[in-house]
Amino acid sequence: MNYDWSWTVFVDLSSNGVDTYLYTLLMGVGWTLALSLSAGVISLFFGSIVAVLRTAPSVWLHFIGTVYVEIFRNIPLLVQMFLWYFVLPEVLPKDWGDALKQMGQPWGQFIPAVLCLSFYGTARLAETLRAGIQSLPRGQGQAGTAMGLTPLQVYRYVIMPQAYRIVIPPLTSEFMGIVKYSSVALTIGLLELTGQARAMQEFSFHIFEAFSAATAGYLAINGCVVMAMHYLERHFALPGRIGWKARMKLSGSAS
Amino acid sequence: MIEFNNVSKWYGEFQVLDNCTTHVSKGEVVVVCGPSGSGKSTLIKTVNALEPFEKGTVWVNGISVGDAKTDLPKLRARAGMVFQHFELFPHLSVTENLCMGQIKVLKRNPEEAKAKAHALLDRVGLLAHKDKHPGMLSGGQQQRVAIARALSMDPMVMLFDEPTSALDPEMVNEVLDVMSDLAREGMTMMVVTHEMGFARRVADRVIFMDGGKIIEDCATSEFFDNADARSERTRLFLSKILQH
DSSP, X not given: OOOOOOGGGGGSBOTTSSSBHHHHHHHHHXXXXXXXXXXXXXXXXXXXXXXXXXXXXXHHHHHHHHHHHHHHHHSOHHHHHHIIIIIHHHHSOHHHHHHHHTTOTTXXXXXXXXXXXXXXXXXXXXXXXXXXXXXXXXXXXXXXXXTXXXXXXXXXXIIHHHHHHHTHHHHHHHHHHHHHHGGGGGGGXXXXXXXXXXXXXXXXXXXXXXXXXXXXXXXXXXXXXXHHHHHHHHHTOOTTSTTHHHHHHHHTOOO | OEEEXXXXXXXXXXXXXXXXXXXXXTTOEEEEEOSTTSSHHHHHHHHTTSSOXXXXXXXXXXXXXXXXXXXXXXXXXXXXXXXXXXXXXXXXXXXHHHHHHHHHTSOOOHHHHHHHHHHHHHHTTOGGGTTSOGGGXXXXXXXXXXXXXXXXXXXXXXXXXXXXXXXXXXXXXXXXHHHHHHHHTTOEEEEEOSOHHHHHHHOSEEEEEETTEEEEEEEHHHHHHOGGGSOHXXXXXXXXXXXX
């Protein structure tokens, strides 16, 4: 293979003629982080609400939750990205649509990307959380209800604190998923990590170095996600439940 | 204090409660017994509307449970319930379990709630465990915490749904003792249980149910000692349950 390996390419000037490739890649990491964090937080918040709707006794609330989940998890992410970016400005009132189109780089791409990943992530997290809620014994909800808590209070104080703990392992995969899905935003022109790697490859022809850097970037980000979630899992472990022994082992006391 | 008038309930085609009519007076202890699936748990859960019913009325202290206008959370706050599987909240400490209802429902301030919680824990002999989580306690201890949690709301009636049937035999008595004390102090109680010794000692009245119907509803001594006046079904049940 005739390939000119050169790890020093990272300190060469990038296509903008001002910054090095290393710098543009790090900017990419920044946008990937910003996009994933925003989408992760929004998805967790709204995913919780949709999960509650999905498990609510009311037929109508349940129906609304189900329709939401089935729409947003059944459409390919790439198609959703195009819908938010190309179609949304056309269907909004003209002023709003024009404002969106005139926003320019990078917010004009960032906002549709956050919306897209959040709506999609909400549907996925809702399903994960629903599984957690439904794995609780029915008596827990009954006990809360019997002491006079309203249905919302039962969710807030009894159900959700337990459901979140149960779903931390699958939630870890979901958050890592959001980081990886964020690369789809390159298709609408957001220069996140994958987008910057591709730009570097196109301009410098150093495809292996560019994507090695991207790989390392994603590995590092998701490694942090895994460690953070592990910490949360141990920190919130309950006596006699999953994760308790690991927590005891670390703190050095007997269970 | 509690009145059941012709209460009927169906799960689809299956009738779980069939025209149940009875009452519980203030300070009375009523044991509800019967074979599995006879509707006894369902009957006591109609009192705090955990189980809705299709026909009849249930009145608690002059409030109609089935009425759509009834403020159910408010009603439930006054009816303490103890479950077969304790249903303590595993993510909260014992003290927090006892404070939640007081703070969130009765709007007591946290200090007052905590003082009340500790007094009740002392009463059921568990003050030493106040900061533990439920998962660190034995079944009997958990059930005593659950009773204290129900009492923290100053209930006018206590409902017990098979409070000892998930316990190791050794731990049954510590729970029954707490319940006996409660009865002696004049608490109004409905107790679903198979503990016939407890029923004989503590109950004022015994209700026997089968197939969703109330078969017997009589004074405790009448129920246990006047076998000839009991129905065939009741005698069969008693002969099987009293042998051991």
